[in-house]
Amino acid sequence: LQFRVQIAAQQPPARGTLLAHCFVSDTQGTKYVSGTALEKEYRDLVENANVVMLRWTPDGKITFVNEFGLKLFGYSERELVGQHVVGSIVPETDSSGRELSPLIQGICSDPHKFEHHINENMCRNGERIWISWTNRLVPDAKSGIKEILSVGSEITERLKEMERLKSIFIASMSHELLTPLNSIIGFTGMTLQGLSGDLNEEQRDNLSRSYQASKHLLSLITDVMDISKIEAGRVEAVPEEFGLIEVVDDAFDTVRSEIREKGLRLTADIPENLRIRTDRRRLLQCLINLLTNAVKFTERGGVHVSSSEVDGQLEISVSDTGIGIAEEDVPKLFEPFERLESHLRIKAGGTGLGLYLTKKLVTDILRGAVKVRSKVGEGSTFIIRIPKALQGAQP
Amino acid sequence: MKTALVIEDNIDNMVLITRFLKKFGYETLQAFSGKEGFEMTLRHRPDFVILDIQLPDIEGTEVLKRIRTCNIGESIPIIAMTAYAMTGDKANLLAAGCNGYIEKPIDPERVIAEIRRITSCFEGKRVG
Numbered sequence: 001l002q003f004r005v006q007i008a009a010q011q012p013p014a015r016g017t018l019l020a021h022c023f024v025s026d027t028q029g030t031k032y033v034s035g036t037a038l039e040k041e042y043r044d045l046v047e048n049a050n051v052v053m054l055r056w057t058p059d060g061k062i063t064f065v066n067e068f069g070l071k072l073f074g075y076s077e078r079e080l081v082g083q084h085v086v087g088s089i090v091p092e093t094d095s096s097g098r099e100l101s102p103l104i105q106g107i108c109s110d111p112h113k114f115e116h117h118i119n120e121n122m123c124r125n126g127e128r129i130w131i132s133w134t135n136r137l138v139p140d141a142k143s144g145i146k147e148i149l150s151v152g153s154e155i156t157e158r159l160k161e162m163e164r165l166k167s168i169f170i171a172s173m174s175h176e177l178l179t180p181l182n183s184i185i186g187f188t189g190m191t192l193q194g195l196s197g198d199l200n201e202e203q204r205d206n207l208s209r210s211y212q213a214s215k216h217l218l219s220l221i222t223d224v225m226d227i228s229k230i231e232a233g234r235v236e237a238v239p240e241e242f243g244l245i246e247v248v249d250d251a252f253d254t255v256r257s258e259i260r261e262k263g264l265r266l267t268a269d270i271p272e273n274l275r276i277r278t279d280r281r282r283l284l285q286c287l288i289n290l291l292t293n294a295v296k297f298t299e300r301g302g303v304h305v306s307s308s309e310v311d312g313q314l315e316i317s318v319s320d321t322g323i324g325i326a327e328e329d330v331p332k333l334f335e336p337f338e339r340l341e342s343h344l345r346i347k348a349g350g351t352g353l354g355l356y357l358t359k360k361l362v363t364d365i366l367r368g369a370v371k372v373r374s375k376v377g378e379g380s381t382f383i384i385r386i387p388k389a390l391q392g393a394q395p
Numbered sequence: 396m397k398t399a400l401v402i403e404d405n406i407d408n409m410v411l412i413t414r415f416l417k418k419f420g421y422e423t424l425q426a427f428s429g430k431e432g433f434e435m436t437l438r439h440r441p442d443f444v445i446l447d448i449q450l451p452d453i454e455g456t457e458v459l460k461r462i463r464t465c466n467i468g469e470s471i472p473i474i475a476m477t478a479y480a481m482t483g484d485k486a487n488l489l490a491a492g493c494n495g496y497i498e499k500p501i502d503p504e505r506v507i508a509e510i511r512r513i514t515s516c517f518e519g520k521r522v523g
Contacts, residue, residue, distance in 0.1 A: 178478050178499070183407035185500035190411065193503055195418050218500065238486070 052131065054150040058108045060084045063147065072154060074124035094120040095128060097359075098331050108145055111137045118155070130156045167232035174225040181221065185214045216351075223353040226285075227336075230360045237279040237365045239390040244274045244316070248305055251287035255295050255303075264295065265302030274307060276314055278390040282361050289354040290318040290382045298322030301379070313368070314388045319381040325374040333372060334359045366390060397514065398422040400441035402432030402458065403476070404451050408499070412445060415503040421510075429453030433461050436471065443472040443514055445497075448488065456491050463492045472513045476501075 046053055052069035056062045065073075065080050073080070073089050086092060086101050093099050100119065107114040118132045131152040140146035188211045190196065192204065199207065229235045248268050259266045287305075294303045301321025308315050325333065332338045337352040362368045368386030399421045403409045406427075413423040424439055426432035429450040436444060444462070448455030455475065462468040474495035475488040485496050495513040497506050 175478070179405060180407075182478060182499040182501070183405070183411065186408070186411040186503075189500070190415050190503050195415055195503060 050153070052150075052152040052154075054089075054152070056085055056148050056150065058145040058148070060086060060104050062088065069152075072123070072129070073121070079124075089121050089123075091120060091122040091128065097334060107135050107148060108137070111135065118159075121152075129154055130159050164232055167228040170228035171225055171232060171234070174221045174228070177221050178218075181214060181218055185211065185218060188214065220351045220353070223351045223357050227353065227357055227360055230364050235365055237282065237367075237390055239277050240280055241275055241277040242280050243272070244276055244307060244314075245270045245272060247280060247284050247287060248316075250284055251291055254288050255291045258295050259303070262295065262299065264298060264300075265304075267302060267304045269304070269306040271307070276386075276388050278366055278386060278388075282365050283384075283386070286358045286361050286366070286384060287316070287318070289358045290384070293354060294318055294320035294322065294380070294382075298379070309388070310385065312388065313385050316384045316386075317381050318383075319379060321379040324376040324378050324380055325372065326376050327374075330372060330374070334370070362386065396420065396422050397442040398424060398439070399510075400424040400426060400432065400435055400439065400444045402426045402429065402435075402444065402450070402455075403447040404428060404449075405447070408447070408501070411501060412506075415506075419503075419507050429455065429458040433458050436462050437465060437467065440467060441471065443474065443510060443517075445474050445476055446493075448475055448477045448484075456488070459488075459491055459493060470517070472517050474509060474513060 047067040050068060051066075052072060053064070053066040054062065054069060055064035062081055062083050062085055065075075065077065070077060070080065075088075080088060085104055090100050090103070092101065103114075103117075103119060107117070114135055116132070116134055118130060121129050121131045123129060132155050133150050133152040136149045138146045138149060188207050191199070192207050192211055226235070245268070248270055252266060252268070256266065291303060291305075298320040299322070303321075304317075304319045306317050306319070308317075334355050336356040359370050362370045362384055366384075366386045367390060368384060371383045371385070372380060373383070374380035397420075399416050401409060401412050401416070401423060403412065403425075404427050409425055409427070413425060416423050424435055424441060426435045429452045432444070432446065432450075433453075435441075446455050446458060450458065453461075459473060459475070462471065462473065472494045473492070474497055475493040476497050476499060477484055477488075478499045488496055494516070495509045497509055
């Protein structure tokens with residue numbers, strides 16, 4: 001049997017058209033087999049199904065994006081192909097401040113772990129969207145990686161709705177937990193204060209342990225409530241004008257006894273006349289969290305609070321001379337319930353939610369940002385940067 | 396001897412508050428709903444009211460308004476009590492006509508201090 005194969009090349013093809021037509025004929029006559037129609041169907045599927053399809057190289061360069069992806073991200077093909085994934089469709093840091101460059105290396109070095117992965121992406125206009133990705137590595141001849149095929153569906157709205165439901169559930173559940181807990185604290189407190197008669201030493205010790213434990217539980221629940229309320233969008237800033245030094249003093253009051261016990265210094269360098277307009281209660285909450293943290297991880301030296309104005313914004317720094325934080329641990333700092341390995345030796349009380357809540361409060365309510373500078377063994381500085389005058393609803 | 400009316404639907408909290416109020420020498424009256432609390436305020440004219448804001452029937456703030464719009468209602472100190480200070484709660488409650496504010500979990504000594512502060516304020520007014 002003999003065949004004749006004819007290939008007819010086209011001009012440089014437009015997107016979505018064939019590069020060449022292939023005709024195969026046998027002795028019975030000519031048959032058209034290149035299947036323009038079939039080819040087009042495949043293309044339509046790839047280009048326009050409601051998923052992003054992406055091909056990129058192990059060093060992060062985008063080599064292909066389907067039309068749906070281009071529309072979703074708001075780029076033209078020319079703008080996106082050849083770009084690095086990070087900085088174009090993957091933001092350098094996600095909303096929680098985590099760096100995303102390691103993600104790209106992660107996908108290549110541990111394909112199994114990242115086979116299904118949900119992460120934040122970024123459109124051309126800066127809008128952040130969440131995409132659920134599946135990544136497949138295509139090996140090259142030298143057992144390296146030729147390219148990565150990624151398929152993703154946008155799930156931003158679904159995630160938001162799930163988050164909202166979760167937050168509402170947690171907020172109402174914690175509220176239910178508070179009622180019995182308040183009775184426990186109330187009755188143990190009353191008995192501890194000697195209002196129900198004298199206590200012997202052991203009874204007092206037993207009761208104060210239950211009292212302390214129930215207070216700890218209370219702070220866990222109220223932290224969780226605060227976080228879930230912020231996440232459900234139920235917390236609104238209540239701005240008022242006040243002197244910064246007053247709030248810092250109030251925050252100092254909550255750590256003074258511990259400072260004294262540990263023999264630390266507690267100092268502040270804040271202009272007496274510095275007035276700001278923001279949510280006082282929430283700022284106080286943040287300062288208390290940062291101070292408690294600083295005191296907890298400082299054994300020698302002290303804790304210092306200072307303020308400065310940068311680009312019309314106010315920076316409040318809480319510095320300590322404590323154990324410090326390793327650079328690789330910094331991204332973990334603001335994650336809930338994350339205990340750094342270097343900090344495990346220290347019998348840390350606390351809820352594990354303090355910094356997470358602080359960050360939420362600063363970014364979502366006070367409309368600012370939190371940064372940290374630290375050196376292992378020398379100490380840490382947490383910096384809150386907030387607007388000097390916060391716009392918001394009047395109480 | 397001064398008389399306190401406690402309006403609170405949670406039995407444990409009611410026992411806790413009335414128990415320590417008695418230890419500090421107050422007479423206590425108990426109301427377990429907003430409606431009952433409002434009626435008892437008018438009927439017994441207590442020296443002060445401790446009002447839980449989360450009540451099953453009428454909201455605490457509504458009870459507060461009803462008491463305040465009565466003739467005798469103005470002269471009775473009312474201390475609001477909430478389970479957890481929500482943003483602006485304290486300010487809102489004071490603006491709505493509360494004279495004092497306590498937060499659960501209840502610390503007997505603090506509550507007594509708040510009661511003394513407020514009742515002495517009112518006495519001052521009455522004398523003046």
